[in-house]
Amino acid sequence: MHGARKAFACAVILATTALTSGQSFADEEVNVYSYRQPSLIQPLLDAFTAKTGIKTNVVFSDKGLGERIAAEGENSPADVMLTVDIGRLDTAKQLGIAEPIKSEVVAKDIPSQFRDVDGDWVGLTARARIIYASRERVDQTAITYEELADPKWKGRICTRSGQHDYTLGLIASMIVHHGEAETEKWLVGLRDNLARKPTGNDRAQVKSIYAGECDIALGNTYYMGQMETNDAEPEQKDWAASVRLIFPNAEDRGTHVNISGVILNKYAPNRDNAMKLIEFLTTPDAQEIYAETNFEYPLTPGVAIAERVKGWGELKPDDISLSEIAKYRKAASEMVDRVAFDDGPAS
Structure with a gap:
């Protein structure tokens, strides 16, 4: 195991496992660096694992994750980075750690003004x-x-x-x-x-x-x-x-609106699983979880806004x-x- 991957395993503070009793899945995983607090993304990761059988490993920090991925380089265990602001998404782009996200699913689900022009990041909620x-x-x-x-x-x-x-x-x-x-x-x-x-x-x-x-x-x-x-x-x-x-x-x-969003690490060791997670996060099911759990505005057209949020005004x-x-x-x-x-x- 590469040193960075071993360090990652030791640093993991949250992991989800398959929720469907009695089913056995291939040993698949996706590694997430997250600026978003674990409690806010746990329901989403649970739903993703239940649907796909892919385990998620998450490291949380409120600063420095983009710089950490850049320092880790080709040995980085990170597959995706979740963050809470256009500034950190743009910083990731400027650090050169993002691989363009090319997905018909994402392009269909997320309006263009909430996606980077080069595909280096994708917005998830507003x-x-x-x-x-x-x-x-x-x-x-x-x-x-x-x-x-x-x-x-x-x-x-x-x-x-x-x-x-x-x-x-x-x-x-x-x-x-x-x-x-x-x-x-x-x-x-x-x-x-x-x-x-x-x-x-x-x-x-x-x-x-x-x-x-x-x-x-x-x-x-x-x-x-x-x-x-x-x-x-x-x-x-x-x-x-x-x-x-x-x-x-x-x-x-x-x-004025800001966004939470995601980048795909250009050295993602589990790239296919990372893309599955990114695409899942733009689906109506995941967007509804975001809306209800975090009181945010879904970016996928047609997904309902939480009733509490509706009550604040249009x-x-x-x-x-x-x-x-x-x-x-x-x-x-x-x-x-x-x-x-x-x-x-x-x-």
């Missing part, structure tokens, strides 16, 4: 970058991203770091729509409307609204579902109840290509530093 608004202190029910720079919001907005992947995706989308000069003016206006320095994750922004520290915040849709169903930390249900969702630009170009997604947005992430990151966004509002 989440919208929306506005959480205080039910008590915000009356309006429509908003635009551009409006976040309006002085009427001065001292009323919370958000996480400008250098976080989710924020960079939004800023990059603004560059695509408005150009760098106008986007920089907008970002300065947004910065000066902040109630405090950017800090915490998306849930922390909702907590700040609940505490009265700000009135609106940027966040991803699926966090609402995670808070509303959090029995382990019931105080998060109170945070969620204090806000409602507003989908920005619903009346014009649509709301999503009209911005149809700009995610590949186009990825081109401007570096410019967005430089802009965040240039305007000192993470230092908070100017004095």
